[in-house]
Amino acid sequence: MTLRARGFTITELLVVIVIFVLVIGIAIPAFTSMVQSSERSLAENQLRVGLSSARDAAIQSPASDAAAVFFFQPGGRVSIVPCISVGFLEDNEVSRGTATGRSGVRREVFVPLATAAPIQLPRNWGIRAYTPANTVGGIDATPTGDANGWYDSLAGGATSPSADGHWIFPETNFINPAATNAQATGWQRQTFMVRFRNGTGELDAGNRALALVIDPVAAQGFRQTAPFSATRLDQAADLAAAVNRLLEANLTGTQRADRIKLVGDVSIDSVLARPVTELAVYNERSLTGALAQSLGYRGANRVTGTFYADPATTQGPALDATLFAAGPDLLAVNRATGLWIEGRLADGGGDVIETDSRIFTLQRYLGQAQEVVD
Numbered sequence: 001m002t003l004r005a006r007g008f009t010i011t012e013l014l015v016v017i018v019i020f021v022l023v024i025g026i027a028i029p030a031f032t033s034m035v036q037s038s039e040r041s042l043a044e045n046q047l048r049v050g051l052s053s054a055r056d057a058a059i060q061s062p063a064s065d066a067a068a069v070f071f072f073q074p075g076g077r078v079s080i081v082p083c084i085s086v087g088f089l090e091d092n093e094v095s096r097g098t099a100t101g102r103s104g105v106r107r108e109v110f111v112p113l114a115t116a117a118p119i120q121l122p123r124n125w126g127i128r129a130y131t132p133a134n135t136v137g138g139i140d141a142t143p144t145g146d147a148n149g150w151y152d153s154l155a156g157g158a159t160s161p162s163a164d165g166h167w168i169f170p171e172t173n174f175i176n177p178a179a180t181n182a183q184a185t186g187w188q189r190q191t192f193m194v195r196f197r198n199g200t201g202e203l204d205a206g207n208r209a210l211a212l213v214i215d216p217v218a219a220q221g222f223r224q225t226a227p228f229s230a231t232r233l234d235q236a237a238d239l240a241a242a243v244n245r246l247l248e249a250n251l252t253g254t255q256r257a258d259r260i261k262l263v264g265d266v267s268i269d270s271v272l273a274r275p276v277t278e279l280a281v282y283n284e285r286s287l288t289g290a291l292a293q294s295l296g297y298r299g300a301n302r303v304t305g306t307f308y309a310d311p312a313t314t315q316g317p318a319l320d321a322t323l324f325a326a327g328p329d330l331l332a333v334n335r336a337t338g339l340w341i342e343g344r345l346a347d348g349g350g351d352v353i354e355t356d357s358r359i360f361t362l363q364r365y366l367g368q369a370q371e372v373v374d
Contacts, residue, residue: 043125043281044358048369050080050119051194055367057082057113058196065204067110067193069213069273070127070170071118074304074311078126078170079118083110083193083213086240087247090256091212091264108211109247109263110193110273111240124305126284128167128341129192129276135208136166150190150210150272153330167280167338168192172215172271174308174317179268180221182228182261186268188316189215195275196367203367205277213271214243214263222268227258233269279369280341282357290340290353291333298323307333 054068064085071079091105112118121127137155154166170191193211195204216234223229236242246259265272288300288307301320303310307328309320319328339345341357360369 039122039125040281040283040356040358043121044360044369046119046121047080047127047279047281047360050082051362051367051369053080053113053116053119054082054194055196055201057084057116058198059201061198063198065108065195065198066113067195067211067213067273067275069110069112069193069271070129070191071172071215071271072126072170073173074306074308077123078121080121080127081118081213081215082113082116084113084240085110085198085211086244089212089247089260089263092260092266107265108209109243110211110213111243112213112215114238114240121281124284126169126282126287126306128169128280128282128337130165130278130280131168131192131274131276132165135274136168150274154334164335165338166334167341168334169306169308171308171317173217174304174311174314175217175219175268176311176313176315177219178221178312179217179219180224182222182266182268186270187266187272189268189271191271191273192276193273194277194279194362194367201367203277203362203364204275205362205364207275210272210274212263212265213273214239214269215271216269219268227262231258231262233262277362279360279362280357281360282341282355286356287337287340290345290355291336293347293353294340294345295332295336296325297333298325 050068054066058066061084066085067083069081069083071081073079085108087109089107089109091107093105131151136151151166151168154168172189172191174188191213193213195207196202197204214233216239223232223234231246233239233242243263246263249259251259261267263270284300284305288297291297292299297307300306301309301323307319307323309318319330319333321328336345340353340355341359343352343355343357345353345355347353359372361372362368363370
C-alpha cells in the first residue's frame with residue numbers, strides 16, 4: 001500500500017498564524033512592562049548608589065564637603081558624579097554671558113572625586129530636581145538680585161527670581177563640539193547637587209548656596225588662546241590639585257580675571273549647581289509622549305532624546321523648535337513636565353495622563369532617598 005504525504009490546509013495554516021499573532025500580541029506588552037519595571041528599579045538603585053558614594057566621600061573627608069552632582073550627555077544618559085570641595089572662588093555674577101553687577105561673589109568649587117566612577121542610569125531614564133519658588137534667576141536666592149545664569153530662563157524676569165517652583169533638568173553638556181569661545185556656552189551649563197557635610201555625611205539640607213563644579217569639556221577650539229592654552233585643565237593629571245592651586249594663588253588684576261575665565265561661572269569648563277533635597281526619577285520617552293498627548297508636541301529630538309535641540313546646532317541648551325507647532329515655550333514645557341511628574345497632567349479631554357515618575361525626598365542624617373507615596 002502506498003502512503004500519501006498529507007500537508008496542512010490553508011485554513012489550518014491561517015488558524016496557526018492567528019494563534020501565533022495573538023500570543024505575540026499578549027506577550028509583547030507583558031515583556032515591555034517587565035523591562036520597564038526592571039529599568040525603573042535599576043534607575044532608582046543607581047540613584048541610591050550615587051548618593052551613597054558621595055556621602056561616603058564626605059564621611060571620609062575631615063575638612064571638605066562632598067556632593068552627588070547630576071550630569072546629562074545628549075544622546076547618552078544621566079550620570080551621578082561624586083564630587084569633593086577643593087576651595088572657594090571670588091567669582092563674578094553672570095547674566096546671559098556677560099559679567100555684570102556685583103563682583104566678588106564667593107562660591108565653593110567642587111571637582112569629581114578621582115577614586116569614584118560616575119554612576120549611570122539606564123538609557124532614556126532621567127532625574128529632575130525640584131527647586132522651590134524664588135530660587136532661580138536671582139543671586140543665591142536673593143529676590144532683588146540680578147540674574148546669575150542658574151536657570152534664569154525660568155525666572156519671572158531679568159532681575160527677579162521666579163515665583164513658581166520648577167522641576168529642572170541637568171543642562172550640563174549642551175555644548176557645540178566646535179566651540180571656540182569659552183564664554184559663549186560656559187555660563188549656560190547648570191545642574192543640581194545633593195550635598196553632604198564632611199566628617200558626618202549628614203545631608204546639608206539647609207545649604208542653598210550656588211557652587212561651581214569643574215568638568216573640563218572635550219571641545220578644543222577655545223583652548224588655543226590664553227588663558228586656556230597655558231592652563232590645560234582637560235589634561236591635568238590631578239584635577240583637584242590643579243584647581244586648588246588656582247584657587248589658593250594670590251592673584252590680582254589680569255591674573256585674577258584669567259582665573260575667573262578658567263574656573264568661574266563664565267567658564268565652559270564649569271557647571272553652576274545648587275543643592276536640592278527633592279528628586280524625581282522618570283522615563284524620558286514617557287514624558288515626551290505625555291506632553292505630546294497633552295499639548296500636541298512632536299516627541300523628542302533624535303540626537304538628544306529630549307525636548308532639547310542638538311547642541312551642534314545651538315549655543316547652549318535650547319528647545320528644538322521643530323517639535324512645537326506654535327513655537328517652543330520653555331515655561332509651558334516646564335509647567336507641563338512638573339504636572340506630569342506629580343501625576344496631575346491632563347490630556348485634551350481632561351483625563352489625567354498616567355505617569356511613571358517616582359518622587360524622592362532625602363533623609364537628613366543618612367542621606368538616603370525615600371519615595372514619596374500619596
